[in-house]
Amino acid sequence: MTVLYLKRAIQDILQNRFLNFVTIITISLSILIVSSAILFFINAGQIIALWQKGIRIMAYLKPEMAATALPGLTQDIQALDGVDSVRFISRDEALAELKAQMKRQSFLFENLAENPLPDGFEIRMDPSAQTWKNIEAVAARVEAFEPIAEVEYGQRWLGRFSRIFDLFRLAGYAMGGLFFIATVFIVANTIRLIIYSRREELEITRLVGATDRFIKIPFYIEGLIQGALGAICGLAILFFLFVLLSSNVEEGFFSDLFQIRFLSPGVMLPIVLGSALVGWLGCHLSLKQFLKV
């Protein structure tokens, strides 16, 4: 029985080649737009995560701070939510590090009468708690401790960027939703046209004793096939463009830092299934209308 339905659905697609072709192309364009957005968000998200991993909070001490308060303060910071490790860096160590980093310009430091750097803590966040909210909260708490003069966490701009990025992502979801609805209607319309062009045949099929189910199932299969094929075409086009573009970008400045990757099967499968669902829904809409008559 299933084979029969499948056969009828495929026959139907072949009989209405042009309509089905146009529908599949339209679906694949929607999928192309939506999945290129997904591709962008996934890669951009990974770049941001990579940057965030390197983030540490520096807390500088007031110069007059007594050395005896040090262990207590270390413990207090360590006890904060989301803090992974706290390391005390004395001003001498800091100077040594700076000198090491700036070997070539070490003459700059040679005539220093006094070390201008403050003592400080290097605070690293627990990777699982490393969101911008947590980083900011920890920074604020540390800044509130009495002996702390100043807190710095490099790439503050990254936080702002990631917030903008979240906004983009929201817009992306909205766009995806709109495309979803639009595509449902496109499929609904094609199926409606197909039903209309075959109303006589469907009427005859009913007169010889076919149930609604018998008539409807091939259309549902058709919708599913249209959706899935559309998604596969869209993803294929995206992959083609991806290969074309990334072969040029690869040589650029990103290449050693970060490898841009195509969508994983774990992402593509839901896209194809989602698109098949769109086909099914579109079909459902027009069949509901058809069967009322």
Add this chain to the structure above:
Amino acid sequence: MHGSEKDAIIRMFHVYRYYSARKALCDITLEISKNEFVFISGPSGAGKTTLLKLLYLGERVSEGQVLVDGINLARIPRKRIPFLRRKFGIIFQDYKLIPSKSVFENVALVLEAAGMKSSLIQKKVRGVLRLVNLEDKSNSLPPTLSGGEQQRAAVARAVVGDPQIILADEPTGSLDAASAGVILELLKGIHIRGATVIVATHDEALINQIGGRVLLLKEGRLESAAFVEKQYDSSLS
């Protein structure tokens, strides 16, 4: 169990069917027994096709009651309509073959819709196409067939499912005497195997050739019911 004259398979009580103001059928009351061979006769426009449509719910009555095999058609739920239709094998006056499907597929559709296994479908369809002499046209599309060939394809589709009731609307309208004879033999054969056969026709020669009860319709009214004996000389009409 067939052939009991008392055992009605179709009953109509005071049935009316209007098309806007026009009465296509007017106060029809009748009974048709199981395994009867009945003619519905009358001039063009008398309401023969309309009467048949009311039986398989191609149309609904405007007033009155129709019972088929004990089922009151006014009360039948939508979901059961396909099962009502499977009791009938219908030869439509305009054939109603699906133009985009081959003769074979058209005939097979009835059995597919009834959920029969495809190996069995193959066998049955081939058999019935042999019966109506259309084996060599089995892969042709209906629009490429002659009128008579289309009519025989329609007959094949009507009988392939071994229905309880055959409704034949002018089943020999497009046929020469020889082909018509083949169709009549077919209808008689299926009647002998227990089916009820209802033939709508204004062809009196056909009626005389077989014989049976004749319900005469005129302008939507049941004018008379008579029993016509089988006659061997069809020129008597």
